[in-house]
Amino acid sequence: MDRLRDRGALDLVAVVTQPDRAGNRGRLTVPAVKARALGLGVHVLQPVRIDKDALSEIVSLRPELLVWAAYGNRIPRALLEFVNGRAVNVHASLLPRWRGAAPIAHAILAGDKETGVTLMEGTAALDEGPILAQEPTAVGEAESAGDLTQRLAVLGAGLLERELPRYIAGELEGTPQDGSRALPAPKLTSRDGELDFSRPADELVRRVRALTPEPGAWTTFRGERLVVAGSSVSGGTPKEHGVLEVHDGHPEVAAGAGWLRLDVVRPAGKRTMRGEDWARGLRDIAGARLPS
Numbered sequence: 001m002d003r004l005r006d007r008g009a010l011d012l013v014a015v016v017t018q019p020d021r022a023g024n025r026g027r028l029t030v031p032a033v034k035a036r037a038l039g040l041g042v043h044v045l046q047p048v049r050i051d052k053d054a055l056s057e058i059v060s061l062r063p064e065l066l067v068w069a070a071y072g073n074r075i076p077r078a079l080l081e082f083v084n085g086r087a088v089n090v091h092a093s094l095l096p097r098w099r100g101a102a103p104i105a106h107a108i109l110a111g112d113k114e115t116g117v118t119l120m121e122g123t124a125a126l127d128e129g130p131i132l133a134q135e136p137t138a139v140g141e142a143e144s145a146g147d148l149t150q151r152l153a154v155l156g157a158g159l160l161e162r163e164l165p166r167y168i169a170g171e172l173e174g175t176p177q178d179g180s181r182a183l184p185a186p187k188l189t190s191r192d193g194e195l196d197f198s199r200p201a202d203e204l205v206r207r208v209r210a211l212t213p214e215p216g217a218w219t220t221f222r223g224e225r226l227v228v229a230g231s232s233v234s235g236g237t238p239k240e241h242g243v244l245e246v247h248d249g250h251p252e253v254a255a256g257a258g259w260l261r262l263d264v265v266r267p268a269g270k271r272t273m274r275g276e277d278w279a280r281g282l283r284d285i286a287g288a289r290l291p292s
Contacts, residue, residue: 013061014043016050018072049073065168066122069156072101077124087122088167090156092149093185094118094134096177099127100185104152105145107185108210115139115148117156119163121174128182130174133163142232144212193217197241197290201233201258219253220291221267229272230264244288251279253290 015037023029037044043061047054050073059082066087068075080087093103095118100106107115116136121129135155139148166172193211195204195218208217208231217228221244236247239254246252252259262275282288 010065012040012042013063014045014058016045016047016058016068016071019046019048050076050079055079067160067164068122074126075122075124080122080124085121086168088132088160088164089120089122089127089129090160091118091120091127092152092156094136095120095127095131096179096182098185099182101187103185104148105185105188105210106183107139108143108145108148109206111206112139115152117152117159119156119159119167120177128177128179130176132167132172132174133159135159142209144209144230146213188215190215190218195219195228195260195290197253197260198256201255201260204255204260205231205233221288222292224268226268226290227266227272228262228264229266230262230275232261232263234259234261242289242291244285244290246279246282246285249276249279251275251282 015033017031017033017037020028020030020034031046034044034046045054045057047057050058055076055078058079063083064086066075066079066083067090068087069090070092075087091103092115093099093107094114094116097112098106098115104115114136116134118131119133120127120131123129135158137151137155143151163172188211193207193216195207197204197219208228211217212229217231218225219228220226234247234250234252236252236254236259239245241254241256243254244251245254247259251262251265253262262278264272265275265278266272267278
């Protein structure tokens, strides 16, 4: 938003974002983009979806160009037609790979070594618009979805700042996507975060990274949920998957191949802590298993 506003040739007439949602302890959480827009004195709209009433309100502002990123709702065709198709979407993947709501998490889950950002022409179809520009970047071996999201946001802002003037001037020609190479990236839920210790440890590490910070990877220990916010692969004598042991102070779980070290955990009702600190408080763990 700052990059758009700072361009003298553009007048940012409004920001459309999601409604405030209930966060921790039921308190309303204000979207970061709303907070920034209000700080800049920019008008903010927060419809649950862009229905007839919301469309009418947006159109009344007479926009000539639409720009969106990770908005979370479909953009109606009527709004695109109002701006004569002048619309761009910043997407956090190298399209057509990973179309959908969770491209970053799915890239990590799949073990992709590279991802990036795509600037495409905005269309009513989900992430199917012609590609205007892309910028790749390597995925860090220990990078969580949260860390990668922050890095791609900066990369995407730079790409938009660099290429939007060319798009406005008619100097960018979109390249149609190869739909045969498209992969879906649906939203992940808490159910996707449950760790299956019959799977190899390296696969489990990717799942922890992909679901951190939200919705979180987890298992159960003695009937209570245990969130795993950081993990790594460890060697050791193979044992039946799910066995929990403490090795040199570190809690580790036997996986289908290798051991999963629990580096950062959040026990039910407690703060996030190092795995070693959690392990020090364990009692009578001989024969313990996860989940349990």
